[in-house]
Amino acid sequence: MTVLWAPWRMEYILSDEKGGPCIFCPGDDRGQDAERLILYVDSFGMVMMNKYPYNNGHLLAAPVRHVSELEFLSKKEMLDLLDLVRKSIAALKKVMNPEGFNVGLNLGRAAGAGVEEHMHFHIVPRWNGDTNYMAVVGAVRVIPEHIQETYGKLLPLFQNIKKDSGGDT
Ligand SMILES: [Zn+2]
Numbered sequence: 001m002t003v004l005w006a007p008w009r010m011e012y013i014l015s016d017e018k019g020g021p022c023i024f025c026p027g028d029d030r031g032q033d034a035e036r037l038i039l040y041v042d043s044f045g046m047v048m049m050n051k052y053p054y055n056n057g058h059l060l061a062a063p064v065r066h067v068s069e070l071e072f073l074s075k076k077e078m079l080d081l082l083d084l085v086r087k088s089i090a091a092l093k094k095v096m097n098p099e100g101f102n103v104g105l106n107l108g109r110a111a112g113a114g115v116e117e118h119m120h121f122h123i124v125p126r127w128n129g130d131t132n133y134m135a136v137v138g139a140v141r142v143i144p145e146h147i148q149e150t151y152g153k154l155l156p157l158f159q160n161i162k163k164d165s166g167g168d169t
Contacts, residue, residue, distance in 0.1 A: 022066060023036070023048075024060070024120055025064075025066050026064055040087075040161065041064070043064065044065075044076060044080035046062055046063075047084050048062075055125055055127075056096070057092050057150055059088045059154075061081060062081070062118060062119065066117065068107075085103060090157075091154050091157040092154070095150070096150070098126055099128050100128075102123075103121060103124070105119065105120075
């Protein structure tokens with residue numbers, strides 16, 4: 001069995017939105033969240049779906065603050081971010097029944113970061129035998145239909161998190 005250690009490295013290759021506004025800065029306008037594939041925002045962190053996923057259900061968790069390095073985060077931000085990674089995994093387990101996860105950070109362009117100015121965790125659900133997924137699908141552009149469908153399934157779970165925690169931790 002082939003274990004692919006860093007599937008999120010596809011990000012840089014596939015990203016075609018260089019120079020636009022930072023996709024990880026949630027801003028104050030929650031009306032654009034569905035279009036931006038944002039699932040969750042609280043005071044310190046946010047979760048969104050990757051528009052250029054390696055696998056269906058590929059999520060990204062970032063601090064709300066525009067920072068590039070892990071060591072720039074406060075303890076509160078770090079705890080919130082890791083908590084969002086945990087909640088993302090829990091939500092994906094409920095909706096997609098993955099058999100494993102790749103979770104990781106690309107810090108710096110040399111490490112494959114597509115948006116190196118705003119650090120973010122990748123949470124990639126994995127299934128046995130999915131390592132050839134990209135090859136099988138052929139064109140990455142096929143995936144967006146799945147993204148919208150998965151977004152619709154994941155959103156209620158993240159809305160429940162918000163209710164449970166009062167939107168904060
Ligand atoms: Zn940002």
